[in-house]
Structure formats: C-alpha cells, structure tokens
Amino acid sequence: MENIDQLAALGLFDAQVPRYTSYPTAPVFSTDVGPSFQVKALSVLDPNAPVSVYLHIPFCERLCWFCACRTQGTRTLNPVERYVETVKAELSLLWDAIPAGLRMGRMHWGGGTPTILPPHMIHDLATAIKRIIPPAEAFEFSVEIDPTMVDEAKISALADQGMNRASIGIQDFSPMVQAAIGREQPYDVTKDCVGLLRRAGITSLNTDLVYGLPNQTEDAITSTIEKVLSMEPDRVALFGYAHVPHMAKRQKLIDETVLPGDVDRYRLATRAALFFQSAGYDKIGIDHFAKPEDSLSRAAATGSLRRNFQGYTTDTCPTLIGLGASSISRFAEGYVQNAAATAAYTQRAEAGMLAGYRGHILTKKDILVARAIEMLMCDFRIDQLALSERFGAPAAMLEPIHTHVLQTFPSVTFRTSDGLAIRPDGRALTRLIAQHYDQYVTEPARYSKAS
Ligand SMILES: C[S@@+](CC[C@H](N)C(=O)[O-])C[C@H]1O[C@@H](n2cnc3c(N)ncnc32)[C@H](O)[C@@H]1O
Ligand code: SF4
Structure with a gap:
C-alpha cells in the first residue's frame, strides 16, 4: 500500500486535532x-x-x-x-x-x-x-x-x-x-x-x-x-x-x-x-x-x-x-491566560487587576501526560523508563494507552525497549496519536486538520 493510502486508512485526512x-x-x-x-x-x-x-x-x-x-x-x-x-x-x-x-x-x-x-x-x-x-x-x-x-x-x-x-x-x-x-x-x-x-x-x-x-x-x-x-x-x-x-x-x-x-x-x-x-x-x-x-x-x-x-x-x-492581551503564562502549578480582547485586557489592567481570567491548575497526572505528549511531538517516541524514573508508579497509567495506540496504528508504531515509537513514515499521524493520550478530548471541530 502506498504510504498516502496507509495514512488515509489510519484517519489522517478525517482528523481535526490540537497542535499540542x-x-x-x-x-x-x-x-x-x-x-x-x-x-x-x-x-x-x-x-x-x-x-x-x-x-x-x-x-x-x-x-x-x-x-x-x-x-x-x-x-x-x-x-x-x-x-x-x-x-x-x-x-x-x-x-x-x-x-x-x-x-x-x-x-x-x-x-x-x-x-x-x-x-x-x-x-x-x-x-x-x-x-x-x-x-x-x-x-x-x-x-x-x-x-x-x-x-x-x-x-x-x-x-x-x-x-x-x-x-x-x-x-x-x-x-x-x-x-x-x-x-x-x-x-x-x-x-x-x-x-x-x-x-x-x-x-x-x-x-x-x-x-x-x-x-x-x-x-x-x-x-x-x-x-x-x-x-x-x-x-x-x-x-x-x-x-x-x-x-x-x-x-x-x-x-x-x-x-x-x-x-x-x-x-x-x-x-x-x-x-x-x-x-x-x-x-x-x-x-x-x-x-x-x-x-x-x-x-x-x-x-x-x-x-x-x-x-x-x-x-x-x-x-x-x-x-499583553490573550497571552498565556505557564507556571509549575498551571496556566493562566490574560483577557483575550484588547478592551477587556485594558479594563482589567486599568482597574488595578492582573489580567489573567482563565486557566488550568495542573494535576500530577496532567504533568505526566503533558511530558508524554511532548516526547511524542518532539522525539516521535515515549520513553516510558524516563517517565517512570521521574513520576514513579503513576507513570504506569500510560501502559493501557500504549497498548491501544499500538493496536490502532499497528503499521506505523512499535514497542521499544523503553516504551513506544512512531515509524518515520507514520509521523504525519503524530498529533492524532498524541490525542489518544489526551485526557480532555473536546469537540473536534475546534481544531485544524491533522494533515
Ligand atoms: C503572528 S504571525 C506572523 C508575524 C508577522 N505579523 C507577519 O505577518 O510576518 C505568525 C505566523 O503564524 C502563521 N499562521 C498564521 N495564520 C495561520 C494559519 N491559518 N494556518 C497556519 N499558519 C498560520 C504564519 O506562518 C505566520 O507567519
Ligand atoms: S494578519 Fe498578516 S500581518 Fe497580521 S499577524 Fe497575521 S500574517 Fe502577520
């Protein structure tokens, strides 16, 4: 099968996923x-x-x-x-x-x-x-x-x-x-x-x-x-x-x-x-x-x-x-985004308030998943050993997801001695694969095409 057909069969052209x-x-x-x-x-x-x-x-x-x-x-x-x-x-x-x-x-x-x-x-x-x-x-x-x-x-x-x-x-x-x-x-x-x-x-x-x-x-x-x-x-x-x-x-x-x-x-x-x-x-x-x-x-x-x-x-x-307006700050504890519209941002600053108006407090599980997704997006692999060293026993929660990913994308992913990796000809699917680790999958139409 030509690579493009294989990627299509795995859902590349149907997916709308975050850029993570x-x-x-x-x-x-x-x-x-x-x-x-x-x-x-x-x-x-x-x-x-x-x-x-x-x-x-x-x-x-x-x-x-x-x-x-x-x-x-x-x-x-x-x-x-x-x-x-x-x-x-x-x-x-x-x-x-x-x-x-x-x-x-x-x-x-x-x-x-x-x-x-x-x-x-x-x-x-x-x-x-x-x-x-x-x-x-x-x-x-x-x-x-x-x-x-x-x-x-x-x-x-x-x-x-x-x-x-x-x-x-x-x-x-x-x-x-x-x-x-x-x-x-x-x-x-x-x-x-x-x-x-x-x-x-x-x-x-x-x-x-x-x-x-x-x-x-x-x-x-x-x-x-x-x-x-x-x-x-x-x-x-x-x-x-x-x-x-x-x-x-x-x-x-x-x-x-x-x-x-x-x-x-x-x-x-x-x-x-x-x-x-x-x-x-x-x-x-x-x-x-x-x-x-x-x-x-x-x-x-x-x-x-x-x-x-x-x-x-x-x-x-x-x-x-x-x-500035809409900027996101990241702290070890979580994210906070400034008011997005310039008028709302100005109003807050002029009222003597920092402009953060929405955000997310990171749980330990978020930090673990965030690092796993970052590994995929940067290295096309998840180093489970490194995650276990850093996060201890909770890192095992990723194992069933690895198994599911290996079953869903059998031709383009494989087990490694320390986790899971994406083959070079399957890397166009990285965002799609990363989404399987995302614990907050939301309305797909909000995102752009995976391809
Ligand atoms: C803040 S913008 C550009 C900076 C500068 N204002 C300019 O026009 O050169 C940063 C980049 O986002 C990318 N970008 C903007 N809209 C996009 C879209 N709809 N899809 C993909 N990339 C986009 C463009 O490559 C753009 O250069
Ligand atoms: S509208 Fe044009 S000039 Fe302005 S940020 Fe977008 S790409 Fe740059």
Whole structure:
C-alpha cells in the first residue's frame, strides 16, 4: 500500500486535532482560575531561576485573509500607543507580585505584528519590561517580524535592546497564492529585510512558510523554497494551513474552491520536506527544519527539544510570564491566560487587576501526560523508563494507552525497549496519536486538520 493510502486508512485526512503547544490545550482552560492564582504563582517563583517572558502585540496594519492569529487591524498608532501604556500598567502590577531579584533568560515578542511599534515605543516597552524583570547574563530576545512592516530604524532599535533572534513571515512567494490569501509580499522586500537583520547582528533567523494555501501548487512551493534557501535561514517553520473560518472570521474571504485537497496538501508538505532535507536541513518535530549547527537541531539530537506556545524551542525554563492581551503564562502549578480582547485586557489592567481570567491548575497526572505528549511531538517516541524514573508508579497509567495506540496504528508504531515509537513514515499521524493520550478530548471541530 502506498504510504498516502496507509495514512488515509489510519484517519489522517478525517482528523481535526490540537497542535499540542500545551497540555492541556487552551480550550480546556476554565474561568475558575484567574488573577488570584496568578498572584500566588508569581509570588512563589524562585528568584534564582530565570524566567521566560512573552509579549503579545495584537495589531497589524494589514489583515491577511489566511491569518488565524489573534490580532486587529489599525491604520493609526493611537490604539498601539494606548496599548503600550496598558502593558506598562500590567508591568507595575507584576512588580508587586514577583519576588525581588527575578531575572529573565528569554524574551519573545509576537503578534500580530510587533514591528508596527515605532522605535520610541520599542525602547519604551523594552525598557519598562527590563526595569521589572532585568535580563539574566545569558539573554535571548526574539521578535516576529513582518518584512513589509519594518525598516532600518526599527531593526536597530530592537537590536539595541538586545534582539538576537528574529522570525519573519513569508508563507509563499507566488503572486497567485499571495493574491488568494490577501497578503502581498515581494521577494526583494523580504530579502532586504533579511539583509538588515543580518547586518544588525541577528545570529538566528527563522522563516515561516505555510503549505495547503489556496492556489498553491508543487511548483509554487518549490520556487518559494528556492527563494527562501537563498536567504540562508537558520530555521524554517512549515505550518499546515489551518482553515478555521468559524474561529478566524477573516478567512471567509478565502475562496475555498481553490484550496488544495487532502492528497494535494499532503504532497505539498512532503515535497517541501524533501527539498529542505536535500538542501542539508534537519527535520525537527512535525513542522520545523533547522541547519545541523543550529541549537534546535542539536536539541533534537540530544533529546532536549521542547514544545511551547511558540512551537519548537530549546527553552527548558519552567516559567513563562505572558504579557499583553490573550497571552498565556505557564507556571509549575498551571496556566493562566490574560483577557483575550484588547478592551477587556485594558479594563482589567486599568482597574488595578492582573489580567489573567482563565486557566488550568495542573494535576500530577496532567504533568505526566503533558511530558508524554511532548516526547511524542518532539522525539516521535515515549520513553516510558524516563517517565517512570521521574513520576514513579503513576507513570504506569500510560501502559493501557500504549497498548491501544499500538493496536490502532499497528503499521506505523512499535514497542521499544523503553516504551513506544512512531515509524518515520507514520509521523504525519503524530498529533492524532498524541490525542489518544489526551485526557480532555473536546469537540473536534475546534481544531485544524491533522494533515
Ligand atoms: C503572528 S504571525 C506572523 C508575524 C508577522 N505579523 C507577519 O505577518 O510576518 C505568525 C505566523 O503564524 C502563521 N499562521 C498564521 N495564520 C495561520 C494559519 N491559518 N494556518 C497556519 N499558519 C498560520 C504564519 O506562518 C505566520 O507567519
Ligand atoms: S500574517 Fe502577520 S500581518 Fe498578516 S494578519 Fe497575521 S499577524 Fe497580521
């Protein structure tokens, strides 16, 4: 049987499953967990363990039709200016909650489009954050950049603040695809942006691509990848297009009749993966590629790859402090998400309240399952021995699930001396297999296609 038929028979094209950037996934969060949990979790942080910080900028000057990110369009900087003030108010509340001496090891600005901020706002925000949580000695600062919404002054402001990693959105360079997704982005503009970033001292550059877009053909994706390779990114994220117009209303502008079918979508992903691998990139997890010398490749090779809200990472820090509307914080005790709408977030901060409004307190079983799912998503295997060493006897609760998975996916999974693994030709099913371990499986239509 051809691999594609085998994967279809195992349900690849029927499934809608989470991307497992957290466990439990965000739809499980409840409003029973809010600011009081947040204050308590912040107050007991160990000041000797650097934290990671995520700042969400929920604004874009253009609203691309395909985009499922939480963001809003604006033609003026007025709402952005007000938002910066609100984040500063949130930071003062944070200052009251955290222990003295806390440092940050990593900071990531995502969105939306962080590069909508003009240089003076970049300095203002970065300085305000560093005043509350100063950078640790080894500090990494990464920023998501829209190449059409950035210039030399913004890049040098970010670099002055310590930006050493950047991620640029590309998606696809084909004009036919760009027209169909409402996102115009010339190759020359993107290439110039990469030049500016490299000259500003960026040592790690990621590019985001998407397969499964309307009008996208194998030729289009191949030509896009050739152009991407000429920019020599250190990492590439190749996301499957999540078409979820019930959640991302702007996707209603996408002409569904020109979306590739399931099989074409699979072929696009396979063609792209082969292309990157033959160009010398390592395949990382389900949807990333990295140069062999990149820290992501090294982490994958040594079993220290991790998965968090930004996708694959080398960040092993247990604490993530989320700033801004909709940001999620992660503590050893659980998750808490800030109010999602900018207005609700602002209202809370202005009322002198931390903005967390829903979350989840982790049980011991959650932590065990979370690690098992992370192992699958990162390493395509579950090391039962390592789980037993860390979690003791309760790790045995996974055994019946392993048996069930081995029976359900017999041709693509196998027992190992220490647990269970997915064969290379079955890795497209990883999210589907991971879902069998999920103790909170919810309404399937909320998620995107598994393929
Ligand atoms: C916050 S956005 C992009 C950053 C920046 N605003 C830009 O446009 O370049 C991060 C990435 O999410 C991915 N993304 C957004 N919507 C998506 C969707 N519906 N399906 C798959 N990936 C998506 C895109 O690859 C995008 O570059
Ligand atoms: S892809 Fe980037 S610029 Fe386009 S809407 Fe999404 S966040 Fe905004």
